[in-house]
Structures are given as structure tokens and as C-alpha cells.
Amino acid sequence: MTELRIDNPSAAETEDLAEHQRMVRRAKWLKIYHGSLLPLLSGIAGLLLWELAVWGFALPQYLLPAPMQVFETMIDRWPVLMSHLWYTVVASSVGFVIALVLGIVVGAAIATSRSIDRVLYPWLVIAHAIPKVVVAPLLLVWIGFGLKSGIIFVVVFTFFPIVVSTVTGLKSAEPDLLQLVKSMRANRWQTMWKIRIPTALPHVFSGIKIAATGAPVGAVIGEFVASNRGLGYALIQAVGSLDTPYAFASVIIISVFGVTIWYLAELVEKLSIPWHASQR
Amino acid sequence: MTELRIDNPSAAETEDLAEHQRMVRRAKWLKIYHGSLLPLLSGIAGLLLWELAVWGFALPQYLLPAPMQVFETMIDRWPVLMSHLWYTVVASSVGFVIALVLGIVVGAAIATSRSIDRVLYPWLVIAHAIPKVVVAPLLLVWIGFGLKSGIIFVVVFTFFPIVVSTVTGLKSAEPDLLQLVKSMRANRWQTMWKIRIPTALPHVFSGIKIAATGAPVGAVIGEFVASNRGLGYALIQAVGSLDTPYAFASVIIISVFGVTIWYLAELVEKLSIPWHASQR
Amino acid sequence: MLDTASFVDVKSVEKTYFTPSGVVHALGPISFSFDRGQTVGIVGPSGCGKSTMLKVLAGLEDRTRGEITVQSRNVNGPLDDVGVVFQKDLLLDWRTVLENVLLPAELRGRVDEKIRTRARNLLEELGVSGFENNQPWELSGGMRQRVSIARALLLKPSMLFLDEPFSALDALTRDKMNVIVQRLQMHEEVTTFFITHSIAEAVFLSDRVIVMSDRPGRIIDDIEVGIPKPRTLSVREEPEFIDITRRIRIHFEKAGVL
Amino acid sequence: MLDTASFVDVKSVEKTYFTPSGVVHALGPISFSFDRGQTVGIVGPSGCGKSTMLKVLAGLEDRTRGEITVQSRNVNGPLDDVGVVFQKDLLLDWRTVLENVLLPAELRGRVDEKIRTRARNLLEELGVSGFENNQPWELSGGMRQRVSIARALLLKPSMLFLDEPFSALDALTRDKMNVIVQRLQMHEEVTTFFITHSIAEAVFLSDRVIVMSDRPGRIIDDIEVGIPKPRTLSVREEPEFIDITRRIRIHFEKAGVL
Amino acid sequence: DEIKVALDWAWRPYHAPFIVALAKGYYEEAGLDVEFEEGRGSNTTAQLVGQGNYDIGHLNITNAAHAISKGIPLRIVGVYQPRTAASFIGLEGKVELNEPQDLTRYRIGSTPGGSDQLSLRIFQLANDISETDLNIVSMDGSTKTTALMAGQVDVVSGDSYAYNALVRGAGYQPESFLLAEHGVPLLGFGFAVNPGSEERLGDSITTFLEVTKRAFQEVAADPEAACTLARAERELPGEHSQCVDYMTGLLALSTDAGADDWGHVSEGQVTALLQVLEDVGEMDGGWEASAYYTDKYFP
Numbered sequence A, B: 001m002t003e004l005r006i007d008n009p010s011a012a013e014t015e016d017l018a019e020h021q022r023m024v025r026r027a028k029w030l031k032i033y034h035g036s037l038l039p040l041l042s043g044i045a046g047l048l049l050w051e052l053a054v055w056g057f058a059l060p061q062y063l064l065p066a067p068m069q070v071f072e073t074m075i076d077r078w079p080v081l082m083s084h085l086w087y088t089v090v091a092s093s094v095g096f097v098i099a100l101v102l103g104i105v106v107g108a109a110i111a112t113s114r115s116i117d118r119v120l121y122p123w124l125v126i127a128h129a130i131p132k133v134v135v136a137p138l139l140l141v142w143i144g145f146g147l148k149s150g151i152i153f154v155v156v157f158t159f160f161p162i163v164v165s166t167v168t169g170l171k172s173a174e175p176d177l178l179q180l181v182k183s184m185r186a187n188r189w190q191t192m193w194k195i196r197i198p199t200a201l202p203h204v205f206s207g208i209k210i211a212a213t214g215a216p217v218g219a220v221i222g223e224f225v226a227s228n229r230g231l232g233y234a235l236i237q238a239v240g241s242l243d244t245p246y247a248f249a250s251v252i253i254i255s256v257f258g259v260t261i262w263y264l265a266e267l268v269e270k271l272s273i274p275w276h277a278s279q280r
Numbered sequence C, D: 001m002l003d004t005a006s007f008v009d010v011k012s013v014e015k016t017y018f019t020p021s022g023v024v025h026a027l028g029p030i031s032f033s034f035d036r037g038q039t040v041g042i043v044g045p046s047g048c049g050k051s052t053m054l055k056v057l058a059g060l061e062d063r064t065r066g067e068i069t070v071q072s073r074n075v076n077g078p079l080d081d082v083g084v085v086f087q088k089d090l091l092l093d094w095r096t097v098l099e100n101v102l103l104p105a106e107l108r109g110r111v112d113e114k115i116r117t118r119a120r121n122l123l124e125e126l127g128v129s130g131f132e133n134n135q136p137w138e139l140s141g142g143m144r145q146r147v148s149i150a151r152a153l154l155l156k157p158s159m160l161f162l163d164e165p166f167s168a169l170d171a172l173t174r175d176k177m178n179v180i181v182q183r184l185q186m187h188e189e190v191t192t193f194f195i196t197h198s199i200a201e202a203v204f205l206s207d208r209v210i211v212m213s214d215r216p217g218r219i220i221d222d223i224e225v226g227i228p229k230p231r232t233l234s235v236r237e238e239p240e241f242i243d244i245t246r247r248i249r250i251h252f253e254k255a256g257v258l
Numbered sequence E: 001d002e003i004k005v006a007l008d009w010a011w012r013p014y015h016a017p018f019i020v021a022l023a024k025g026y027y028e029e030a031g032l033d034v035e036f037e038e039g040r041g042s043n044t045t046a047q048l049v050g051q052g053n054y055d056i057g058h059l060n061i062t063n064a065a066h067a068i069s070k071g072i073p074l075r076i077v078g079v080y081q082p083r084t085a086a087s088f089i090g091l092e093g094k095v096e097l098n099e100p101q102d103l104t105r106y107r108i109g110s111t112p113g114g115s116d117q118l119s120l121r122i123f124q125l126a127n128d129i130s131e132t133d134l135n136i137v138s139m140d141g142s143t144k145t146t147a148l149m150a151g152q153v154d155v156v157s158g159d160s161y162a163y164n165a166l167v168r169g170a171g172y173q174p175e176s177f178l179l180a181e182h183g184v185p186l187l188g189f190g191f192a193v194n195p196g197s198e199e200r201l202g203d204s205i206t207t208f209l210e211v212t213k214r215a216f217q218e219v220a221a222d223p224e225a226a227c228t229l230a231r232a233e234r235e236l237p238g239e240h241s242q243c244v245d246y247m248t249g250l251l252a253l254s255t256d257a258g259a260d261d262w263g264h265v266s267e268g269q270v271t272a273l274l275q276v277l278e279d280v281g282e283m284d285g286g287w288e289a290s291a292y293y294t295d296k297y298f299p
Ligand SMILES: Nc1ncnc2c1ncn2[C@@H]1O[C@H](COP(=O)(O)OP(=O)(O)OP(=O)(O)O)[C@@H](O)[C@H]1O
Pocket: C017, C018, C019, C024, C025, C026, C045, C046, C047, C048, C049, C050, C051, C052, C053, C087, C215, D137, D138, D139, D140, D141, D142, D143, D168, D169, D170
């Protein structure tokens, strides 16, 4: 890792470096262990527990199918599930990206202007606090069915956490640092980019992580309300016909998708704010 | 505001103080204006727009009832709505408080131990990413109708944002400050209380604000799925008979409740972290 | 200071902080003026309002009363073309050392190879070379301070505001810095306003030393330093130099109890 | 330093930082020891590893190699019963000035009226009274530094680690502080390890001055200051004092180019 | 005896007989202590009763049969709506629904999974309409009505009495097409019990059905009064007229409450139902009709 050298190494130091590199290697293994092995182990433990619960309590299939049954179903219907997944992935991703951009822009507006804050925020809170199920028919009538409405559901679902965390983050800038760039005659825009946004990023990533994992839920609910495709559609079909193994297969795929997004978001966070205390 | 005086006032300074107090008064009025008048105005504007939309597009009642109609319904059925509201308020509050305590404890555990992080976090993500509708029948069978399942829905709904923001917050402590208390031989627990938690608070409040406004949604969805009271129940009845004025009356009450919680959370934030840059 | 308007003119400026825990009159009415190219040193007891004065002068902090004009124009916002070294080093954690130094150029949209080279040279001159790509928290206190000096000098501003710029430096490095700053002033005619706790440093670098009283800070002495520039470090043994330092010391001693 | 084990024993201690942007050998092999109640002053060029040494000694930072024993016990974690003044003032924004000072007592569960009074007295003595209930950001740089000194002194630790504790103070306040610290040492037998950039201060306060080389910091001189304590400020004009300061200055000058 | 009854859904106008029986104390008179709990769809009710949380379920018997085939421990003990209410509903004037083939011309809103989908598939099978002939849009139950009236879809599939009442309530006239008249032999509402409860309750089940029958008679005789009483007792959605409309719509599809065979479940009915479920692939063959029902509690 340390190619660039500031000091010339002494003999003792070369030894230290070797020692250090041993430590770095160990840390790396530990990280891999923590980063993949542990989640894997805990995943396997979870599945075992599930299987045990099913057999131990003699739970009937219609209530909770055993993991093996679910896996069989999953393999049997793999192509269908994958095509549904694809649809959900598209809706989630597009919706999330829109929410991200919109959320940051709106968050910035709110953080900058007290008036915008007071005029806009209550409506956002209302939009967040309204159960989407009621407005769903309205939304559908206006927007129509299909991918579009799925995307809009995702946006509505994921927008709010991003706005809130952006606002808090942007307001957290150190007064001293603001004075520093003021002395360099930075305009609002520059203050935003050079000071406020970097300060906000650790906050924003909290919002992003909450929102990103919420995106598939938004997509699925959108598909629930009206769609001919997607995992939400698969789910409603499965639940409607008491086909619990199929329902759980869909759920597992949704979860895996959610966890994947989560780790992606963590990765992006790690790469974006290596300087922050939480990442050092 | 400034009773306690550090310096003895000179004549000029007394004048300054008067000037300053004038300014403080002005700022206070501006704050009241921003804090209540603006949201009120924007609320009224929203209602007007709604009324206009209904008349302008000649929207039929079953699609979007006019505000006046909704208000009439609200007044007509006030006692029923209030008794439903009470139920929802109880479920939301209890669920939120449980989620808050649990979320902070779990967040602390995750922030402290890398192993707990890796073992537990994926499951939390999964719990967050699973569409709750699927597990609803399961919940019904296990827990049954009533307040309990409503509370559980709220917990499941609001838990995640609190955990995520707590984890980020607790990890954000300045290494220098950690070293400071290390030099005072603070134990883990003390480091937590004296350094990590104060640093985390601004983050945690983002999570709390997201979660708090999400709580009524959780309660309503819970009531949708498994309850015979509460605003969610009122909604399911209203939607079932296309009684849109009643549905919107419920929705408005839910929103007002959500906005109230929001402002409460902001108030608590203001009082809890007056020292933070975002509140100065 | 004759009938022509001075470069900077400060008239009865006062600053009072109003905090929830009390009113702090930080800066008593202060009036003075100085010319382009002059170096003004400020000394005074800790907490007397020096940093406050510097920020008010630079237009970074509102004054409670009084007037400040620079080149006959009223100051109501941050001044243009200035470099400020704050008392804290204020390096941005999310930028490497070099990027921190380049910040003012970036804000002007003027980052090119030339300015990069200047940044590197400045760091070299100030003795922090080799750490360009390090993060700020990997530097020692004195190194951080020098990085923030490099940042203030980057764009060759025509006016410098320095708030205890060398406080974290050892005697030798400090002397080196003094020489560098003096050279800068000679070559580039920079008007400099600087705060220091070292009386010797104040006298060595300044054309004029202003001595401030305890809070609320007022001017209790304003001393022209007639020693011709450039000065070498040996000037510190000259009688005139020693006289002035003694004069300042006496002000201090009168105020405090030793 | 005779056959009896010293209070603190440092043997071939080294510290190297490994950062993504390079390896920094901060502290060369350093060995020395000192006795209970001694005051050891450290001087050396900026960035030579003084703060690193202090943190390693106090057990706050791991060493890369070497051994440190305090009272014959190996140091492997933070020392007990010490007060540390860091180079940055590290006041907690979420506590008032008084609460900041009381922090160490709180961590021991020892906050009572007596300790509060002590905290207030310390603040008074250090010249920051009247600001007990202010927030840290409402203080000047020098005031902040004094608050952090008060915090380190609160519990009357038997060992003090001071990293440039007076750097933000004016000459007079600094002198006051020197007198206060000396009194403390005399009355309470505090073993003190302190870093300073003022050679005069080092000599005035110390029983021993250690001079460090450029990075990686090694000991290039270790001077016993034989002037009997208590010393008054006038001791600075005595020939022995001037001799020692000259000897240190020469080390500095040999290293750098003036 | 204490009897816990799970309804198929939250209180709806067609539950009026239960409300009447409760309000007038008919169950108490007969020595029963009956308690009703609302449900969230017949499938869930089947699960709830099967798990033993409740003794008797009032639910759609097609769902019940399907649930039994999935292994949920239930026994059908009565059917009072021998004809399914599943139908296609459009707005009068906008669509014409006379022949099965008419449906191929319209956009149909239908809820995937559940009874909607099932009856649709049976209908297609019975009338030789292939899957690709129909233009189906999937949507949630609450969305269907709104979409229908906003013109997003031309026809929705659903229970005739409910949607007719909704459409009329919104000021339109419904044009409906009853699947039961076109080869769909599914069953409507009835009762199923949990085997454990069956043992415990025994003849009380008969009593329960008897009393319920009496309440149905009373409601059929005067739906107006029943609705007035029911709306006073419970929070029912919709206006009074909608309630009556709803009620009479369902009664029209049910066995006459005065008739002797009200509530009787026959082997023929069950066999036909199971056969058709097997035909559309909802359940495997090899079933035994007697495992699904019993008529021993028929009053
Ligand atoms: N933001 C603030 N809010 C309230 N009071 C303040 C603020 N900044 C400074 N003060 C007060 O103003 C007075 C002067 O502060 P200032 O920082 O100007 O002192 P200074 O002369 O620079 O001292 P030092 O040499 O210690 O840096 C102090 O008493 C301080 O408490």
C-alpha cells in the first residue's frame, strides 16, 4: 500500500515497514472475514434457524414454508423471477436516482433559504406522512400504469430521507470555515461546493442508505397497486393464490436486492468520504 | 434575553444593547413570521389550489373531492374520526418510542463492534427491504388484530432510519477528542456518553425526524392490515365504498398529525443540541 | 496620514458580542489609519479583542458601531484581494495539503500548472514539502499552521491579515518566517496587519506597532519603528530595537501584576 | 538516574506513522529517563516529533518499538493520574466552559461543590473568570487554551504533560502562567513533561531541557538547569540562564540555515 | 358456548344479518356467546380459522376449498350463496356486455392472485377464450373502481353486488356480466370451521347456523330496516341507499333465506367446485370431496 515514501528508510524502519505490512495484511484478512464471512455465516445461521423453526414448531407450509421448499420454487421459476426482478430493478434504480438528485436540490434550497424551508417543508412532511395507498388510485389515474408509476412510487418513498439528511448536513458547516471562504470572497455557490457539501456528505450518506434500501419497497408497492410485471406483481399473485413458497421466493429475491444496494451504498460512501472520522 | 452581564456597560454600550434588543425583537418577529405565518399561508395556498383544481378540471368527487366537501365530512364525523385518531396516536407513539430506544441501543452496538455490525446489519437491511404486506398475514396469525400489531408495524417502519443515523453519528467522533478522554482514562461507557453521543446527536435527529414522520404511516398501514380501529381502518372503510371525502378527511388528519410530530421533533432538536452549528 | 486619505481608515470602531450568557464588549472605540504598504503589528493581552479587530477590519465580522474605509470606500463586506491567516489553522479535512493551499485559486477559477508550482514552492519554502498529498490530520501543529500561511500567500494578495501566524513554530522556524515575510513585503508592497504575542517579532516586522489595552481593547500606544528595512535578525540587539521592546513591555507590566 | 530505577524510563522508543500517502518516521530511537518531581522541557524544530513523543509517553499512541516504564511498570495504555494539555485546545462544544473544566472530575464521578469551587478558582487564577457559563466558541484563542490548562490541572495530577500550553498567550500572561506552573511544581511535586517553542520558557521552568533534532526526532542535547528554584522572572538576566539559552540556540542554528 | 367467528373482511353491508342477530340478542337467546372479528380477505380468514385463532369463518367457499387443498385444516359446514358473484362490470352506455366474446373488445382491470384471477381463468376455459384474447390490466382492488370511472379501464372484474353498488353510488348505471351465468360453477359465501372447534362446539354449530338463518330471513324481509340498524350499530362504509343496494344484490345471488335448503352444502356442489379448480390447475387431482365438507350441522 505504501509505495510513496516521505522519509528514507533506515534498517530498523525497513523492519517496521515489514511488520506494518504484516499487520496491514492481517487487517485485510480480518476485514474480508468481517465483510463477507460473518454476514454469510449469519445468513446461514438464519436459514438454519428458519428451517428448524419450521420443523420444530411443525409449521404448515401455508404459514411459513421451509427454506428448502422456497429454494426449489426459486429454481423452478428462476426465469420468471428474474424477468420480474429486472423490472423492479429498473423502477427502483431510476426512481432512486431521481429522488437522489431531486432530494439534494430541494434539500439545498431548504437549507439555504428560511422562507423556502417554511413554505416547502410542511408539504414534504405531509407527502411523507400520507399513506400512499390512498393516493395511489389518484396517481394512477393521472400518470397511468406501468414503469412510470412504479418509478414515481419509488421517488415518493425515497425522497424524504435524502431531503432531511441533506438539510441537516448542509446546515452543519463550521462557522469558522464559512468565515474562511468568505475571506476568499467565495460566492454562495462556491461556499456550497467547497464547504457545505463536503460537511454534509456524511449526513447525506445516512439518508442515502436509508433511501436506497427503501427503494425496492417503493417499487414493490407500486407494482402491488397496478402493474403487470415486477416482483410486487409476483408477490400479489403468490399471496392471492396462497402459494407461499413462491411468495417467499420473491421476498428473498427482493431482500437480496435490498442488501446488495446497501453494500453498494456503503462502498460508495467509503470511496466518497475517506477523510471523515467515520471512515478513517 | 441578556440578563447576565460579563462587562460593565458603558453609555455607548447601553445604546448598543438597546439597538441589539431591537434587532433581537425584529428577529423574533421574523421568526414567528417564518415559523407560523409562512406555513399557514402556504397551507392556505395549497387548499386554494386544490379547490381550484377540482373546479377547473371539473374533477368528480370520487377522484378528488373539493376541500369544502372534505371539511364538511370532517365536521360531520368528527367524533368518530377523533376516536380513530386517538388509536392511531397511541400506536404511533408507543411504537416510535420503542423503535427509538431499540434503534439507539442496536445502533450503539453496531457502532461499537465490527462483528455485531457484520452479523446484524444485513438482517436489519432485509427487515427494512421486505415489503411488509407479505408478512402481514403471518403477523395476523401470530399476533392477531389490535393495538399490538399496529405498534409492531410502527416499530418495523421507524426502526431503520434511527439505527442508520445512530451508527453514522457514533462513528463520527473526532479522533482527537477520543484521545482527550482516553488521557482521562474514560472507559467505553463514558466515552460513549461524553463524546460519542453528543457528536452523534445531530445525526440521530435526522433519523428521528425521518422516523417520527414515518410513524403514522406505519400505524396506518398496520391498521390497514390488522385492526378494527384507527385512521387506517377508517381509510379502508372509506376506500372500500369510494367514500373519498371521508378518505381524504382521514388523510388530512393523518397529515396534520404527521406535521405536528415533525415540529415537535424539530423543537426537541433545537432544545437538545443548541451548541451545534446547525442550530446556532 | 497627511491630508491625503489614508489607505485604511478606522473611525471609532466598536464591537460588542451579545451571547445568551452575557454581553461582551470586545473592542472599545478604536480609531487609527495606515498607509498602503505599511506593516502594522498588534500586540495586547490575550482576550483583548485583537482577533475581533482583525475580522472586523477584513470585513468578516459586523461591527457594532464606527466606520472603516479602505481607499475611501466603506467596508461592508469581505475585502477583495486579501489573504487571511486565522488564529486556528482551518484546514479542510476533505482536501490534501496541496489542495488546501490551492483553495483560493480554485475559488477564482485560476488553477493551472503555474499556480500549482507556486503552491509547491511556497510549501517548500515554508518547510512542508514532501507532505503535499497528505491529509491535514497527518501533519504536526506547526506544519498545519505553515500550510495555512501558504494558502494565504498563494494569490499574492495586496493585503495580508495575519492572526498569530507563527504561534506554533519553534524559535528558528519563526525567525525564518519573519525573514520570508519581510522579503515579501519589500518585493511586493503588501499592506500587512498582523497580530502577535512576541513583542520582538512585532517590532522586527512592523513599520508601526499598536499596543492594545485589556478588554474592551483600546489603543494605548502607537509606535513608529524607524529602523530601516530590510532588517537582519541582528537588528534585535540594536539599542533602538531594545528601546521599543522595553516601551511595549512597560505598557504590559503597567496593566498586569507580575 | 543512579542505580535506583528512575520514575520514567524510555528505552529506544521509536514511532513511525504509516499513511496511505507515505511512511513517516516521526520519532527516532530515543532513550532517557527522569525522576519523580522533575520538570523536563522539550524543545525542537516544528514537526520533529515532540507531540508524538508526548502522546507515546502518556500511553495515548502506540509506539512502533522500544520500551517505556513508569515506576518500573511497563506502559501499555493511558497512564493514570496525569493531566494532559494537548496542542489543540480540544474543548467540547456541547459543554460550557465550566463543564469543560469539570470533565475529568466527572469521569471519576467526583463532581461536588469542592471541585466546582476549585474549577472556578483555577479559571479565576488563569484569568478566564466571568466566562464560566459561556460556550467555548465564544472565547478567544488564548482563553480557550487557558481553559484547557485549567482542565488538566483540575484533579491535581501527579504528572503533567503539556504540549505548547502557552503558545496562544501574550508575553505577560505567559509569564504569569510560568510563575503559576512553577508554584504548582514546588508545592505539589508534580512531575512535568512539557513542550515549548520558547527557549527562555523551557529554561525558566525546567530542571532539565531536552533538545531534539529534526525529524525523525532524536535527542541532541540534554541540559541540566542548575539554577535553584523557586526562580523569579529576573533569573532570565543571570549569566547561567543566558548561557543555557545560548547553548540551545546554537543547536538550532547548526541545524537550520539562517 | 363461546364461539369466535372471523368475518371475511371489515364490516360491510352484507354482514348486516350478523349485526342484527347480535343487536337483537338472537345468539344469546339460543345460548350462544358469539363474538365476531373482522378479517382482511377470505384467504387470511381461512388461515386464521385454520390456525385455531377462531372457530368459524364466514368466507368465500371457493377460497375455503382452495385453502383446504393447500393443507389448511378447515371443514366447510354451510353455503348460502351457491352462485358466485364474480362478474365483469362496466358503465352502462360505454360498454355492452352480452356475450363472452364482447369482453375481448375491452380493457379489463383485474386483481392478480385471488378470486378475481381464478374466476377469470375458469371463465376463459369454459368459453374457449384464450389468454391473449383478453386485454387485462392488473391492479389493486381499491384502484379498480376509480380506474373504471376515470376511464382508465372499460371493465373491471369483481363481485357484482359490491361494484354495482359502488358504480350506482357514484352516479352511474352499471353494466354487469355475471360469470355464474357463463359456465363458472364457483361458490360464494358460506361457513367453514376449524376441526378442533368442531369437536368442541358440536351441535352448537347447528344452532349458530339456525340463528344466522333467522337473521338472514329478517334482513331479506326488510333490508331497509336492517341497514338502518346495522349502520347504527357498526361503522359501515357508504350511504344508507348503497347499503340496501349492496344487501339486496347479494341476497339475489343467495339461497332464499326462507327456503329449507338455506345453508346446505351438497356433495355435488363441492365436487363440481373441486373439479373446476383441478381443471384450471389450482389444485392437484386425487382429492376426496368428503374431506372438504360436512352437512351434518345443516339445520
Ligand atoms: N463569537 C463570539 N461570541 C461571543 N464572544 C466572543 C466571540 N468571539 C470573541 N468573543 C469575546 O471577545 C473578546 C475578544 O476576543 P478576541 O478573540 O478578539 O481576543 P484576542 O485579543 O484575539 O485574544 P487572544 O490573544 O487570546 O486570541 C473575548 O472576551 C471573547 O470572549
